[in-house]
Amino acid sequence: MAKQEDKFKRVISHAKEYGYVFQSSEIYDGLSAVYDYAQNGVALKKNIREYWWKAMVQLNENIVGLDSAIFMHPTTWKASGHVDAFSDPLIDNKDSKKRYRADVLVEDYVAKLDNKIEKEVKKAAKRFGDAFNKDEFLATNQRVLGYKEKGDAILKRLGQSLEKEDLADVKALIEELEIACPLSGSKNWTDVKQFNLMFGTKLGASAENTMDLYLRPETAQGIFVNFLNVQKTGRMKIPFGIAQTGKAFRNEIVARQFIFRMREFEQMEMQFFIKPGTQLDWFKHWKETRMKWHLSLGMGQDNYRFHDHEKLAHYADAATDIEFRFPFGFKELEGIHSRTDFDLKAHEEHSGKKLQFFDHEDNKSYVPYVLETSIGLDRMFLAVFSNALQEEELENGSTRTVLKLPAVLAPIKAAILPLVKKDGLPEVARKIMDDLKWDFEVTYDEKDAVGRRYRRQDANGTPFCITVDHDTLDDNSVTIRHRDTMEQQRVKISELKEIISKEVSMKSWLMKM
Numbered sequence: 001m002a003k004q005e006d007k008f009k010r011v012i013s014h015a016k017e018y019g020y021v022f023q024s025s026e027i028y029d030g031l032s033a034v035y036d037y038a039q040n041g042v043a044l045k046k047n048i049r050e051y052w053w054k055a056m057v058q059l060n061e062n063i064v065g066l067d068s069a070i071f072m073h074p075t076t077w078k079a080s081g082h083v084d085a086f087s088d089p090l091i092d093n094k095d096s097k098k099r100y101r102a103d104v105l106v107e108d109y110v111a112k113l114d115n116k117i118e119k120e121v122k123k124a125a126k127r128f129g130d131a132f133n134k135d136e137f138l139a140t141n142q143r144v145l146g147y148k149e150k151g152d153a154i155l156k157r158l159g160q161s162l163e164k165e166d167l168a169d170v171k172a173l174i175e176e177l178e179i180a181c182p183l184s185g186s187k188n189w190t191d192v193k194q195f196n197l198m199f200g201t202k203l204g205a206s207a208e209n210t211m212d213l214y215l216r217p218e219t220a221q222g223i224f225v226n227f228l229n230v231q232k233t234g235r236m237k238i239p240f241g242i243a244q245t246g247k248a249f250r251n252e253i254v255a256r257q258f259i260f261r262m263r264e265f266e267q268m269e270m271q272f273f274i275k276p277g278t279q280l281d282w283f284k285h286w287k288e289t290r291m292k293w294h295l296s297l298g299m300g301q302d303n304y305r306f307h308d309h310e311k312l313a314h315y316a317d318a319a320t321d322i323e324f325r326f327p328f329g330f331k332e333l334e335g336i337h338s339r340t341d342f343d344l345k346a347h348e349e350h351s352g353k354k355l356q357f358f359d360h361e362d363n364k365s366y367v368p369y370v371l372e373t374s375i376g377l378d379r380m381f382l383a384v385f386s387n388a389l390q391e392e393e394l395e396n397g398s399t400r401t402v403l404k405l406p407a408v409l410a411p412i413k414a415a416i417l418p419l420v421k422k423d424g425l426p427e428v429a430r431k432i433m434d435d436l437k438w439d440f441e442v443t444y445d446e447k448d449a450v451g452r453r454y455r456r457q458d459a460n461g462t463p464f465c466i467t468v469d470h471d472t473l474d475d476n477s478v479t480i481r482h483r484d485t486m487e488q489q490r491v492k493i494s495e496l497k498e499i500i501s502k503e504v505s506m507k508s509w510l511m512k513m
């Protein structure tokens with residue numbers, strides 16, 4: 001656990017030190033759970049967004065984009081159920097005065113059981129060596145089965161209590177498990193209460209004429225209310241999808257995990273409109289497709305898992321999370337929900353407008369069902385960044401900090417380094433940079449010894465360093481150094497574009513899907 005916490009602290013400090021993520025309004029001591037993306041962070045975020053957009057919109061002729069407003073008519077949120085049901089169960093510790101999400105306290109308890117299982121697996125793998133069969137071990141080891149059974153029973157009871165709104169039982173569960181406040185160790189809890197997560201604001205100039213609004217808590221509703229506009233103007237036929245990326249706002253109770261849970265964050269959502277009755281086939285399709293997208297980035301199959309929901313949201317008839325192994329354990333990265341016709345029907349009722357599709361094949365109109373994929377851009381950023389940050393022991397006994405970002409997402413693709421600041425080398429390096437900058441984000445660095453510059457670029461996540469030396473002046477060749485292997489190659493300047501392009505082009509990465 002301490003190791004996990006150390007790793008997470010390193011992630012946060014590295015993100016700051018290398019210009020990826022800053023605390024918002026830091027000079028005023030910051031604002032809790034609100035962050036700013038710095039020079040490198042904004043580029044990494046843009047690349048992740050683009051990687052998603054290409055996979056969802058550009059490569060699917062039946063999915064189109066949208067950019068709806070953050071402010072929406074307040075009835076939207078009545079119709080969607082957010083006014084009545086978008087709340088978290090909160091509990092306060094009477095001694096530390098700290099507020100927690102009751103369900104998260106219980107889930108963290110279960111995560112500790114999962115950690116114990118992982119420890120057992122590691123121990124057994126060490127003991128049995130090559131003969132170790134992980135699946136068999138998980139299915140037969142009594143201690144592992146005990147942890148698993150206990151965890152499953154706890155989550156089942158939690159799911160049922162939340163479903164029935166039985167908050168007294170959620171408190172009873174916390175007490176039975178003897179869960180203590182992580183800060184003070186106290187077990188002196190208040191009752192569990194529901195807390196609505198939407199931020200309210202007002203529209204209008206004078207006190208008499210204001211209208212109460214909400215900052216949107218998800219981008220999805222902007223898609224639903226535009227369903228018919230897009231379908232008609234785009235002459236879309238079912239099945240078709242509408243995708244958008246944009247800010248969402250939630251007054252989160254537990255907001256301690258850096259950019260994992262923020263109060264202002266960005267979502268990348270796609271609503272796929274389908275014929276009623278086909279939802280389970282599409283659910284399976286999008287589960288597989290989205291997992292392939294994640295795996296195409298090469299961050300390791302073992303770092304992902306599905307978590308099918310016991311407790312379904314008020315709008316869903318099937319739901320799963322794609323969970324990622326963050327530095328603090330497996331947590332939700334993306335949600336895939338079969339939302340039925342809940343949203344469109346609710347908007348029909350509240351607006352009095354029909355939101356239906358006329359199916360020429362069946363010669364009838366219906367309210368489409370919806371399959372949703374929804375991923376947090378900031379959470380994806382944290383997954384990519386934390387997975388990339390590594391400390392490596394080198395052969396000479398020294399260590400290097402390297403940010404092994406997938407090259408396709410790296411903010412800067414190549415650094416151009418003149419070996420020395422004289423003899424015409426900077427001029428050649430600048431010329432190379434001026435040529436490459438039309439195709440890639442590149443940077444120029446002439447300060448310090450070249451070894452130190454390599455380390456700086458490693459820590460920054462730059463996949464290539466291109467060094468210009470005295471031989472370059474004679475033979476137009478440079479040294480290209482690969483971040484992950486530290487391998488160095490002598491190549492012609494004229495070959496650089498092709499070499500870099502092969503490694504960083506979105507096409508070659510997305511083709512792995």
Ligand code: GAP
Binds near residue numbers: 259267335
């Ligand atoms: N439209 C469905 C929806 O909003 P959700 O599971 O509440 O579903 C979808 O959110 C995704 O948005 C999550 O999987 C997560 O990646 C991201 N997300 C949700 N709340 C977040 C927060 N407070 N901070 C950062 N990302 C968040």
